[in-house]
Amino acid sequence: MNDQAIAREAESVAADKARKIRPVLLSGGAGTRLWPLSRKRYPKQLLPLLSDHSMLQDTAARTRDLEGAAAPIVICHQEHRFLVAEQLKAFDIAPHRIVLEPVGRNTAAALVVAALLVEQEDPDAVLLAEPSDHHVGDLPAFQEAVASAMAAARQGWLVTFGVTPTRAETGYGYIEGDAALPETDGTLAVRRFVEKPDAETAAQFVASGRHYWNSGMFLLPVGPFLAEVRRLQPELLDVCRQALDQGTSDLDFFRLDETAFATAPNVSIDKAIMERSDRVAVRPVEMGWRDVGSWQSLHEALHELRPSDDRGNILDGDVEIDEVRNCHIHADGKLVAAIGIEGLTVVVTDDVVLVARSESASRVGEIVERLGRRNRQEVLEHSTVYRPWGSYQSVDAGERFQVKRIVVNPGTQLSLQMHHHRAEHWIVVRGTARIHCDGDERLLHENQSTYIPPGATHRLANPGLLPLHLIEVQSGAYLGEDDIVRFADSFGRA
Numbered sequence: 001m002n003d004q005a006i007a008r009e010a011e012s013v014a015a016d017k018a019r020k021i022r023p024v025l026l027s028g029g030a031g032t033r034l035w036p037l038s039r040k041r042y043p044k045q046l047l048p049l050l051s052d053h054s055m056l057q058d059t060a061a062r063t064r065d066l067e068g069a070a071a072p073i074v075i076c077h078q079e080h081r082f083l084v085a086e087q088l089k090a091f092d093i094a095p096h097r098i099v100l101e102p103v104g105r106n107t108a109a110a111l112v113v114a115a116l117l118v119e120q121e122d123p124d125a126v127l128l129a130e131p132s133d134h135h136v137g138d139l140p141a142f143q144e145a146v147a148s149a150m151a152a153a154r155q156g157w158l159v160t161f162g163v164t165p166t167r168a169e170t171g172y173g174y175i176e177g178d179a180a181l182p183e184t185d186g187t188l189a190v191r192r193f194v195e196k197p198d199a200e201t202a203a204q205f206v207a208s209g210r211h212y213w214n215s216g217m218f219l220l221p222v223g224p225f226l227a228e229v230r231r232l233q234p235e236l237l238d239v240c241r242q243a244l245d246q247g248t249s250d251l252d253f254f255r256l257d258e259t260a261f262a263t264a265p266n267v268s269i270d271k272a273i274m275e276r277s278d279r280v281a282v283r284p285v286e287m288g289w290r291d292v293g294s295w296q297s298l299h300e301a302l303h304e305l306r307p308s309d310d311r312g313n314i315l316d317g318d319v320e321i322d323e324v325r326n327c328h329i330h331a332d333g334k335l336v337a338a339i340g341i342e343g344l345t346v347v348v349t350d351d352v353v354l355v356a357r358s359e360s361a362s363r364v365g366e367i368v369e370r371l372g373r374r375n376r377q378e379v380l381e382h383s384t385v386y387r388p389w390g391s392y393q394s395v396d397a398g399e400r401f402q403v404k405r406i407v408v409n410p411g412t413q414l415s416l417q418m419h420h421h422r423a424e425h426w427i428v429v430r431g432t433a434r435i436h437c438d439g440d441e442r443l444l445h446e447n448q449s450t451y452i453p454p455g456a457t458h459r460l461a462n463p464g465l466l467p468l469h470l471i472e473v474q475s476g477a478y479l480g481e482d483d484i485v486r487f488a489d490s491f492g493r494a
Contacts, residue, residue: 021146021219022096022125023063023072024114027056027084027132028104032368033294036352037330041381045132046083049292050301053091056084056132060093063128066143068150070125071096073117075110078102081253082388082491100250102258107131107216108272109264112229112240113256115222126153127220129269134216135301137288145285149219152187157281158228159187159219160274162212163289168202171362172291173214173270175282176205190280193270212282215289218269228277236272239264251492295345295361299328317348328358351383388491389414390467402479406460408433408468413461415489422476422483424452426460431468434461457487 031044038044045056053061063069071094076084078100088095099113111129118125128146136142149159162175173195177188193214197205205211229237239260246257265272274280290301302314309315313324317331325342332349345361347354356364372379384393389412396403408414408431416436426433427449435442435450436459443463444450452458454476462468486493 020122020125021066021069021128021150022114022118022122023060023066023069023128023130024111025056025059025063025072025074025095025130025132026107026110027074027076027080028101028110029131029133030104031133031293032365033362034292034298035364035368036347036349036354036378037332039381040379041079042083042386043080044292046080046087049298050135050305054087055135055292057087057091059130059132059134060088060091060095062136062139062142063130064093065139066128066146069128073097073099073114075099075101075114077104078253078255083386085252086388098253100253100255101261102256103262104266105261105264106266107269108233108236108267109240109261111218111220111269112226112233112236113244115220115226115229116241116244119222119226123223125222126150127218127222127225129218129220131216131291133292135288135290135292137290137304138286141285141287145283145287146219148185149187149281149283152181152184152281152283153219153221155181155184156221156224156279157181157187158221158225158274158277158279159281159283160190161215161217161219162282162284163215164284164286165206165211165213168199168206169213170196170199170202171294171297172196174202174205174211175214176211177282177284181281184281187281187283190274190282193275212284213289214270215285216270216291218274219283224279225273228273228279232276233265233272236265295328295347295356295364296358299345299358302328326358349382352378387414388412390462392472395471397479400475400477400479402474404472404474406468406470406472408460408462408470410462410465410467413490414459415484415486415491415493416457416459417487418457418485419452419454419476419483420485421454421478422474423454424458425473425475426450426452427471427473429469429471431462431466432464433468433470434463435459436461 027045029043030040031038034044046054048054051058063072074084074095081100114127152159175193176191178191179189181187242260243256246260248255292298292301299314312326314328318335319329319331320337323340324338327344329336329338329346334348336348343358345356345358368379384391390407390409393405395405428444428446433444435444437452438456
């Protein structure tokens with residue numbers, strides 16, 4: 001690196017440090033109430049539910065446009081690391097750090113880890129914590145709320161954003177505001193947090209004008225926040241520090257130590273700190289906010305963002321209807337025809353069909369839990385499975401055989417590997433494949449094929465500029481994905 005490049009790098013680091021807001025994007029949820037679109041290994045925040053972009057991408061773009069905001073820290077489950085990285089790259093967003101959780105431990109542990117990381121670089125910074133599965137429709141209102149709430153954060157207050165309620169919602173928690181804080185332009189001290197109320201209580205809250213929906217978004221000055229964690233949750237602080245100190249860098253990621261992090265309490269930041277601290281404030285805001293946590297909330301959000309048909313239906317995909325009212329029908333790759341139904345949520349993917357009364361759709365998580373106890377693969381992933389090099393889709397399977405469609409991204413390669421129990425036949429449908437098999441290397445073009453016997457050390461790569469499409473036929477006594485011995489891998493999985 002020459003002197004000019006070193007100088008530019010130093011200027012970039014200094015400029016980033018001067019930006020005192022450090023966004024923290026929380027991307028660790030599984031989104032079971034939006035199953036079957038949301039799966040454990042491809043959860044809702046990675047899906048384009050309300051726009052052409054995923055909810056994570058929309059959240060990252062929202063923080064990128066904030067004045068004074070530095071590059072974000074993203075905290076996600078280790079299984080999602082390549083998907084998260086690719087989605088941010090597609091939006092030309094370079095995160096400051098992608099932190100990998102070995103197990104889910106809710107928002108308290110995630111935010112303490114983020115605060116400890118930022119403290120090492122800039123103890124005067126302020127965290128802007130945002131769940132990556134929330135929608136904000138009014139960006140100027142959001143930006144103004146963050147800017148004005150900085151005054152309270154600079155005074156050492158832990159600030160939450162309270163959304164002015166538009167209805168007596170029983171699915172959200174509430175925050176009751178108290179007196180206005182001096183020199184903060186509308187930020188209030190918090191009197192109390194209230195769990196999801198019943199309908200009568202929610203109506204009283206809305207009528208009072210003092211209660212706000214708990215958005216789950218926070219502005220946290222690093223020093224005062226860690227001081228409150230030290231006072232209220234010293235064991236949590238110690239565990240998170242151990243997970244960081246014993247963590248390891250993995251390519252472009254930072255992997256928290258599993259042994260230490262697994263002992264962290266599985267508790268939200270609300271329960272652990274915000275409801276117990278006397279230094280919590282709320283900034284009221286009207287910003288078109290929605291927590292897209294269930295089919296019902298997604299249906300309501302879509303109603304606001306785009307017009308429904310003249311009978312109140314939200315239709316996505318290839319859908320044909322007759323005498324259908326107030327339904328949400330989502331067709332993912334298949335034609336769905338519906339006749340004479342009302343008030344239903346219908347979701348069709350290539351491997352699952354969900355049918356529920358709209359008012360009962362929030363209970364889909366109970367179905368997912370039961371399916372999980374039976375080890376159903378549909379809980380974990382879609383039939384199309386995404387990998388850092390591309391994707392594969394299961395097309396057919398039977399006794400001793402399985403057929404997959406494989407897509408390899410340009411310039412990428414699978415691991416150098418071997419299978420004990422299965423053979424593989426590869427047919428190139430589109431593009432060019434570079435094949436390595438037991439020391440022999442050659443190129444395959446469209447309509448050409450090759451055979452990989454059991455026990456052969458092999459690798460598949462795409463040397464071209466366009467995606468490589470193949471059909472793979474596996475045959476053998478055992479076809480599980482765990483029958484892979486990796487010898488070398490570009491993505492650190494060997």
